[in-house]
Amino acid sequence: MNILNKKIYVLTLGCRVNIFESNQIIQDIKNNGAKFVKEVDRASIAIINTCCVTNKAVSKSRYFINKICKLKNIKLVCICGCYSQYNQTNFSDKKIGIVIGTKYKTKIIDLIKQYRGTRIVKIDNVLKEKEFEFKNNSCETITTRGFIKIQDGCNFNCSYCIIPLVRGKQRSLEHKIIISDIKNMIKNNMKEIVLTGVNTAGYNDDGYSFFDLLEDINEIKGSFRIRISSLEPFQINKNIIDLICNSKDRFCQFFHICLQNANDKILKDMNRKYTFKQFDCLCKYIRLKSPLASITTDYIVGYPSETIDNFNLSIKNLDKLKLSNMHLFPFSLHKGTKAEEITNLVSENEKKRRFGILRSLNKKNNEKYFKKFIGKKVSVLFEKSNEKGIQQGHSQYFFSVKVKTKAILTNKMINTRIIDINDTCLLGK
Numbered sequence: 001m002n003i004l005n006k007k008i009y010v011l012t013l014g015c016r017v018n019i020f021e022s023n024q025i026i027q028d029i030k031n032n033g034a035k036f037v038k039e040v041d042r043a044s045i046a047i048i049n050t051c052c053v054t055n056k057a058v059s060k061s062r063y064f065i066n067k068i069c070k071l072k073n074i075k076l077v078c079i080c081g082c083y084s085q086y087n088q089t090n091f092s093d094k095k096i097g098i099v100i101g102t103k104y105k106t107k108i109i110d111l112i113k114q115y116r117g118t119r120i121v122k123i124d125n126v127l128k129e130k131e132f133e134f135k136n137n138s139c140e141t142i143t144t145r146g147f148i149k150i151q152d153g154c155n156f157n158c159s160y161c162i163i164p165l166v167r168g169k170q171r172s173l174e175h176k177i178i179i180s181d182i183k184n185m186i187k188n189n190m191k192e193i194v195l196t197g198v199n200t201a202g203y204n205d206d207g208y209s210f211f212d213l214l215e216d217i218n219e220i221k222g223s224f225r226i227r228i229s230s231l232e233p234f235q236i237n238k239n240i241i242d243l244i245c246n247s248k249d250r251f252c253q254f255f256h257i258c259l260q261n262a263n264d265k266i267l268k269d270m271n272r273k274y275t276f277k278q279f280d281c282l283c284k285y286i287r288l289k290s291p292l293a294s295i296t297t298d299y300i301v302g303y304p305s306e307t308i309d310n311f312n313l314s315i316k317n318l319d320k321l322k323l324s325n326m327h328l329f330p331f332s333l334h335k336g337t338k339a340e341e342i343t344n345l346v347s348e349n350e351k352k353r354r355f356g357i358l359r360s361l362n363k364k365n366n367e368k369y370f371k372k373f374i375g376k377k378v379s380v381l382f383e384k385s386n387e388k389g390i391q392q393g394h395s396q397y398f399f400s401v402k403v404k405t406k407a408i409l410t411n412k413m414i415n416t417r418i419i420d421i422n423d424t425c426l427l428g429k
Contacts, residue, residue: 001076010022052166055333074095079096126168153198159269230258233258254398260298260299322365328362
């Protein structure tokens, strides 16, 4: 297929890694003479980058595949990502001409060029994959922030998790490429650079560790800050925390640490590598080094083996942690995971009840965290004009801040005094 001047739409579902990879695809579209369009009704080709981390993500992937296939203007649909890796034969619509999994995203434009009307399917066994696919690795998602995918895959088989099956084993990008990419992004006036991966703190380039990488990044000259997308509690230590907290101008004081449950029995059932006490000690040490640091987490609601007594203890433990935010996910059962063997599933009604309790607790703790900043100054990287006279950005603690001003502040990092709370963001002056 000749793609010169063809209009191509890209839909991204799921995590920041998918967002990063879609942005790479968009860059490839532009580099090959095609046109990337943001509206699907303007396109003739659609690429859908799918997700399957939860049942909701699976349903969403199916929904958008079906919806886009029905559009008259769309002549070719290309499916890629975790859902297609996991459900390789579940695509019947004739418009679906290319199906790949989590590999070959860097080749998807070449595959479109090769397409001659017969479906192309390229899905490998990613468990055998050893190479890090994305070599031309940095990308810009907005004018102020860039992403670098430093790592892919996971070696830990948590009982509920499908990710190792669809992303493969852990592999990392060479650290020299990462450092070079960061320097280039600084030259392009990027003010915030996000390190992302499936298992980010598990980064290992032939013995060169995540800590080594952060140390070298800290030595780079320039006015920019680093944000780390997520961390596993058993992979960070005091050395990493000290480096981040002692270099507040370089590293965002934001720790997204995946807890998943606050009860030791359930953590063991999940095959997690830590206890609640260890997680609690980690949080206390972070707050000792950086008292206002934002500590957020992912939390699975309604794990099959969790009794009401287990859940009640978890609530007490979570209340002690006082996290600034929790991303709550109802448990999703995936074929091929260890959790499939558990028979005493939590009912949907009980799952909803627990979800409501956790959501209320999260809202309470989020408001308490925000109140700590009233009257204080934070460094805000302004990203966009959200509405007339309102400039919006993120602080070094990664909460959103809005300021009423006629000045154009985009891509400026400005000390801003917090004056009030507005639901999920703070108001500044």
